[in-house]
Amino acid sequence: MxxxxxFELGLGAxxxxxxxxxxxxxxxxxxxxAGALGEAVDIIRLMWSGERAIRYDGRHYQVSGAHPGPVPAHDMGIWLGVLGPRLQHLxxxxADGWCPxxxxAPPEQLPAMHRRIDEGAAEAGRDPREIRRLYNVFGAITDGARDGYLVGPxxxxxxxxxxxxVEHGMDTFVFGVQGDDPDQYRRWALEIAPAVREAVAEHRGTAG
Structure with missing residues (x-):
């Protein structure tokens, strides 16, 4: 508010x-x-529901007539940074987004993880395409040759x-760099993000 x-809400187990x-x-x-995280998501949804009072009787958490505060200013998403099969199904x-x-969760492991998330969505009657796929990437933008994964020009x-x-199904990136160098974030915003958007649009035939 x-x-x-x-704000969106990111949680882990x-x-x-x-x-x-x-x-x-x-x-x-x-x-x-894993069970406690699932219950926590349920309770948070209830706390954002606008109901006068809420109750929840779970194995790990119980709520008996709590009075929620004001509802969020927008339809707030819950993003989970989870890796295991059970939690990806959950x-x-x-949840609304995945943020490994x-x-x-290196690129070669992403397809199997996406499948588990999609299976969980299908079991709940949800469209898997509605779940955001964020990726936390840490590295360094340089002017030299490539020097490892995500370290280079x-x-x-x-x-x-x-x-x-386009190949691994991620749709959003969160960039981090050692020491929080502001020049790195400037280069990310001015050089990297626009170029990636343009390249993705060109690949999908939506450029321009």
């Missing part, structure tokens, strides 16, 4: 369990974490990102 609708327990949170197995059933990182970035869209 304060931002005027500029949890990680760094020793730290979570050290700060008073519960320690969960992978199966328990994402297809319940390239380091944990703008033309390398354009080719790699265009391939991730």
């Amino acid at each position: 304060l931002s005027g609708g500029r 949890g990680a760094f369990w020793e730290a979570i327990v050290a700060m008073g949170g519960p320690g969960r197995t992978k199966g328990e974490a 994402l297809g059933r319940k 990182s390239a380091a944990y 703008p033309e390398m970035w354009m080719a790699e990102l265009t391939s991730l869209v």
Whole structure:
């Protein structure tokens, strides 16, 4: 509400369990974490529903007559950064977007992951095309030769990102760079993003 609708919500099943327990949170197995995430999505949807009071009786979470606050300023999406098969099925059933990182979900693994998300969506009667596919990419834009995955000149970035869209099914990128160098973000905005949009449009026959 304060931002005027500029936020989406990203969630995960949890990680760094020793730290979570050290700060008073519960320690969960992978199966328990997956179940808890599914319940959390249900409850958040209820909290955004505009209902006067909500109730939820889950295995991990219970809500008894809570009064939600104001509804979001826009139809707020829930994006999940999940990798395992069970959670990808859950994402297809319940979430609006998938946001893995390239380091944990490399391009060669994306097709199988997309299939699991699509299967979950189909089971819930949803159109898989409505689920956003974001990709967290970390690297460096340079003026020299390629020096590893996503480290190299703008033309390398354009080719790699265009391939991730047209061949691997991703539709949105979140760029990160070591040290948060503002010049890198400037180059991303001025050199990389427009070139990738143009290349994708040309591939799809929608340029111009």
